[in-house]
Amino acid sequence: MTNMTDKSIIQARNIEKIYPNGCHALKNVSLDINRGEVVVIIGPSGSGKSTFLRTLNQLETISDGTIHIDEVSLTDRKTNINKVREEVGMVFQSFNLFPHKTALGNVALSPIKVKKKPRTVAEQEGRELLKKVGLAERMNNYPSHLSGGQQQRVAIARALAMHPKIMLFDEPTSALDPEMVGEVLDVMKSLASDGMTMVVVTHEMGFAREVADRVVFMEEGELVFEESPERFFSSDNPRLQRFLGQVL
Amino acid sequence: MEKQSHLLLWKAVFVLIIIGLGFGIYAGSKSIDYTWRWERIPQYIINTEATTVRSPFDGTATIEKGNKLVVTSDYGDDPLVIKKFDNLLVSNGDLVFEGDPLVEVENWNIGPLTWGLVMTLQLSVVSLVFAVVIGLFAGLARISTNPALRYLSVTYIELIRGTPLLVQIFIFYFFIGTVLDLDRFTAGVAALSVFTGAYIAEIVRSGIQSISPGQMEAARSLGMNYVQAMVNVILPQAFKRTLPPMAGQFINLIKDSSLVSVISITDLTKAGREVVSSTFAPFEVWFAVALMYLVLTGALSWAIQRLEKRLSASD
Ligand SMILES: Nc1ncnc2c1ncn2[C@@H]1O[C@H](COP(=O)(O)OP(=O)(O)OP(=O)(O)O)[C@@H](O)[C@H]1O
Ligand SMILES: [Mg+2]
Numbered sequence: 001m002t003n004m005t006d007k008s009i010i011q012a013r014n015i016e017k018i019y020p021n022g023c024h025a026l027k028n029v030s031l032d033i034n035r036g037e038v039v040v041i042i043g044p045s046g047s048g049k050s051t052f053l054r055t056l057n058q059l060e061t062i063s064d065g066t067i068h069i070d071e072v073s074l075t076d077r078k079t080n081i082n083k084v085r086e087e088v089g090m091v092f093q094s095f096n097l098f099p100h101k102t103a104l105g106n107v108a109l110s111p112i113k114v115k116k117k118p119r120t121v122a123e124q125e126g127r128e129l130l131k132k133v134g135l136a137e138r139m140n141n142y143p144s145h146l147s148g149g150q151q152q153r154v155a156i157a158r159a160l161a162m163h164p165k166i167m168l169f170d171e172p173t174s175a176l177d178p179e180m181v182g183e184v185l186d187v188m189k190s191l192a193s194d195g196m197t198m199v200v201v202t203h204e205m206g207f208a209r210e211v212a213d214r215v216v217f218m219e220e221g222e223l224v225f226e227e228s229p230e231r232f233f234s235s236d237n238p239r240l241q242r243f244l245g246q247v248l
Numbered sequence: 249m250e251k252q253s254h255l256l257l258w259k260a261v262f263v264l265i266i267i268g269l270g271f272g273i274y275a276g277s278k279s280i281d282y283t284w285r286w287e288r289i290p291q292y293i294i295n296t297e298a299t300t301v302r303s304p305f306d307g308t309a310t311i312e313k314g315n316k317l318v319v320t321s322d323y324g325d326d327p328l329v330i331k332k333f334d335n336l337l338v339s340n341g342d343l344v345f346e347g348d349p350l351v352e353v354e355n356w357n358i359g360p361l362t363w364g365l366v367m368t369l370q371l372s373v374v375s376l377v378f379a380v381v382i383g384l385f386a387g388l389a390r391i392s393t394n395p396a397l398r399y400l401s402v403t404y405i406e407l408i409r410g411t412p413l414l415v416q417i418f419i420f421y422f423f424i425g426t427v428l429d430l431d432r433f434t435a436g437v438a439a440l441s442v443f444t445g446a447y448i449a450e451i452v453r454s455g456i457q458s459i460s461p462g463q464m465e466a467a468r469s470l471g472m473n474y475v476q477a478m479v480n481v482i483l484p485q486a487f488k489r490t491l492p493p494m495a496g497q498f499i500n501l502i503k504d505s506s507l508v509s510v511i512s513i514t515d516l517t518k519a520g521r522e523v524v525s526s527t528f529a530p531f532e533v534w535f536a537v538a539l540m541y542l543v544l545t546g547a548l549s550w551a552i553q554r555l556e557k558r559l560s561a562s563d
Contacts, residue, residue, distance in 0.1 A: 086471035096466035100484050100562050110470035142562040
């Protein structure tokens with residue numbers, strides 16, 4: 001476990017998650033993440049990766065343990081979770097774009113409704129963001145008229161529109177056709193080089209090697225192993241070896 | 249080509265069947281001992297009534313060009329000018345005395361059936377607004393995590409759907425209406441909106457549940473609270489999906505409104521009954537009433553189809 005330093009923006013300590021149906025999805029998981037760090041989480045299906053990621057913005061509540069985001073406790077009843085979520089963007093495997101809004105409408109909606117920005121300002125910022133993810137030409141398209149890769153890039157722009165300090169990615173490329181994976185990873189890489197704190201669940205080992213500062217391996221609800229990419233991929237941890245043997 | 253001509257054939261079959269049915273009805277109406285008096289019906293929808301305009305003073309009538317009647321007073325009053333009239337009762341240069349008839353003006357009068365239609369429309373529109381509000385909240389309560397809200401909503405829906413509307417109207421008028429001192433119209437509107445609200449609640453519930461949970465999660469992850477997410481993300485999508493069943497429910501509401509005639513609200517159905525007793529032409533009246541309901545429901549259905557088309561831009 002890394003030391004708790006004043007740099008860490010996410011502090012997850014001894015997290016337990018038991019779903020109402022009794023499934024014990026997280027077992028004593030602790031992880032500290034520093035400002036500007038890119039952490040990639042890998043592990044077999046059902047190991048609790050999504051569950052862990054979703055506890056970080058409280059889409060899932062935890063059964064025990066503590067989580068601090070930028071020194072705000074998520075388990076404190078006085079914490080306004082909506083304020084925390086403004087700081088923590090999330091990108092989903094299935095995009096979850098709002099189908100009744102155009103690309104620009106998707107990006108501008110939350111700044112208008114939550115941050116109460118004037119529409120013209122929110123749309124101007126939205127256009128900038130869509131340009132940044134390479135979708136200047138597609139701003140007025142509805143999601144149904146965009147490819148998977150384009151939809152996921154809109155989803156990233158939509159999360160960025162709230163100016164989050166942290167971005168969570170839950171298998172952002174798993175639902176994409178292979179030829180579209182690259183364009184999404186490129187956006188994520190440029191985000192990482194801009195210094196965004198990122199937690200990424202993915203099966204893209206190339207991305208982990210190239211971009212991650214740290215790689216975390218989870219299995220059966222436990223955080224088994226965490227290391228820098230070089231050491232991670234050359235490790236001889238038997239559980240990790242078994243998993244890597246299956247996916248590579 | 250083959251397919252096309254087949255389609256045409258079946259369309260022709262349809263037209264033939266309709267003509268056949270029409271002829272059947274016509275033959276049926278001939279075979280019974282009934283004198284059709286369609287000419288009696290229009291006056292109950294709209295009619296004209298002549299009123300006579302009389303001279304207010306002694307004077308001289310002149311007819312100017314453009315068919316304008318001017319009466320100049322013998323005593324220096326302001327001249328009377330009548331520009332529009334249907335029958336002229338004086339000629340140019342006539343001397344007229346105070347109280348003499350000058351012209352006849354025909355006034356359009358709305359007949360009892362049209363008044364009934366207006367009442368039905370009023371009942372339906374007001375009830376619709378309340379029913380949508382009730383249905384929306386009951387539907388949201390139905391899927392709430394709060395058990396008190398959920399059970400209340402289920403109880404409401406089951407009670408209303410399990411009893412006939414006619415009985416509910418009587419209860420609203422005779423019991424609740426007496427306790428709360430409601431007039432007929434309010435009691436009728438209350439019964440109709442509470443009844444329709446229960447069905448709309450179920451439509452709202454299934455509409456919301458048909459939206460993938462990922463939509464709510466995405467909205468919440470962007471910092472929206474529950475209400476913001478509902479209003480900006482979930483309900484607009486659910487609204488679009490529920491339009492067809494809503495349209496059906498709205499049309500039912502218009503038709504169900506005919507039942508309030510039992511508490512003596514003069515809606516289209518009650519007006520029909522009154523006209524029957526004064527014309528002794530029940531067949532014609534009921535056909536006319538049916539046609540008037542069809543105009544209402546048809547217009548509504550058309551409007552909703554237009555709306556559906558407009559909302560399909562994002563498909
Ligand atoms: N809403 C839920 N209710 C009950 N059990 C759940 C729920 N969501 C997940 N689980 C269970 O929790 C465990 C962890 O699931 P999770 O989705 O976090 O795994 P994952 O590592 O993201 O897997 P994958 O790679 O398939 O996405 C699994 O056993 C799963 O069946
Ligand atoms: Mg997952």
